[in-house]
Amino acid sequence: MSKALEQTKPRGAQVDRRSFLKAVGGGALALPWLACSGAKAPGGSVIVIGAGLSGITTALLLEERGIDVTVVEARDRVGGRVWTMDDVPGKPDAGGPVLGASYERLLKIAKALGAPIQPMKSFETSELVYVNGQSVIAADWASSAANKLQGGERQILPGLLVGYYTGQNLTLEDGYAWTAAKHADLDMPLDAFLRRQGASPEALRLMDVASNNNGLSTTSALWALREAQRRRDTKVRGMMESPGGNSRLPEKFAAAITGPIHKNSPVTKISSGQAGVEVACAGGAVYKADYCVITVPFSVLRGIAVDPPFEGAQKEAVEQVPYTAITQYFLLPKKPFWDEDRLPPMMWTDTPVERIFPQRDPDGRLMSLTCWIDGANAIRLDAMPEPDQIAFVLTELARIRPSTGGNLEVARIVSWAREPYSRGAYSNYLPGQVTRLKPVMAKPWHRLHFAGEHTAFTSPGMEGALESGERVTDELVARMSA
Ligand SMILES: Cc1cc2nc3c(=O)[nH]c(=O)nc-3n(C[C@H](O)[C@H](O)[C@H](O)COP(=O)(O)OP(=O)(O)OC[C@H]3O[C@@H](n4cnc5c(N)ncnc54)[C@H](O)[C@@H]3O)c2cc1C
Structure with missing residues (x-):
């Protein structure tokens, strides 16, 4: 079965691909940074649903193994939950801000594709802890009257x-x-x-x-x-960053994919038949291939029609595995309120506004701040109209830190629970679900295979997305070679 559409690729992408092949060992049979065997499949085609890190990596690896790949992506951009706010000063990352220095797969593929990654510069020397109605500098926490912890936990x-x-x-x-x-x-x-x-x-x-x-x-x-x-x-410690924001990574990776990436194409129905798969999109396009890799979060997959429908524990996982609600308010300081009160801009609080992270430029100038709220507090704010959310966040911040009063404005709000193509920040599990559901979540269902952070075992976040891409590639190559 062949792909529905042909595509053209800009020249830059071919150059990227050549340097990728060179860096990983010169050809499809030499992928020293992968856990997979490197054997080629005897042709065949795969549709990858989702151009997040897992989908893009899967597409790259499948192509290396001689398989035709079509990527179908709902958004107008690649990267999914890796998302740099290019229009906010300092370009904070809304999704996937921290690259661990231990992210072996991610660092290797980035190097192979010429995507720069460097040790993260840290300008924050302290943190303001606001607990039990009092502000405390992190260094004074252990002895503070605001600290009501017991015994060793006081430190x-x-x-x-x-x-x-x-x-x-x-x-x-x-x-x-x-x-x-x-x-x-x-x-x-x-x-x-x-x-x-x-x-x-x-x-x-x-x-x-x-x-x-x-x-x-x-x-x-x-x-x-x-x-x-x-x-x-983890032996390797530390944090890395991609200059200009982490979105530059999936963009660079995607440029090395030879097959088409159909953006703005939300998948509404996935069918697996005797001879192949059909993937239907909201705009009416239908793509066909031998197999399909579904990388969308289960929180989104539960809204997509799948035929034949899932059964048993896998159905339960698709329908019920929870995703963490995170809502972020990207704040612009009108003046440096931290100079006024001489307290650190970074904050951890026991209030509904939870945490504040400063975003700085390469020279250390503070450009914007992210108010980062998760769980029940995020869910409560998500239920309010945006002007009310903004008023609530700014009023609460002014209450706990008066110098921010009148000195902040909200440039942008991102609610991950409300993002239609994420429906949450990352998978977590109800008590009992890990044992019952985790082992079957990535089990192939007819001609449908699974990748994505939620299907990874040993690695979290972005590295988990790549781990899942490796695993599903091995799985498909073995199946297509049988
Ligand atoms: C707020 C936040 C903070 C995080 N912090 C970190 C961190 O510090 N470090 C870290 O390593 N990780 C972090 N993560 C997690 C990390 O970003 C993800 O684990 C990783 O990017 C997931 O990649 P993925 O490919 O599995 O999923 P996604 O990136 O979600 O990719 C799935 C793709 O499918 C697309 N899609 C969805 N529905 C459809 C549809 N119907 N049709 C077609 N396409 C569809 C989506 O648009 C998306 O592009 C964070 C995530 C969030 C949201």
């Missing part, structure tokens, strides 16, 4: 408490262990686990504020323990 900044408790007596052996049946007893509510680890009521309250999930009681402890395992076992 730990609120934002580091989850890591402190999940890192103690960690029993997960390796990157796969969090999904192993032998650890099913840890597939319990995260708050109950943290309590068992010795967390005080105040520590539990603070950990529930900006937890990167939708709430400690509705999140599996295994979700957090996976992070702890990775932190423990």
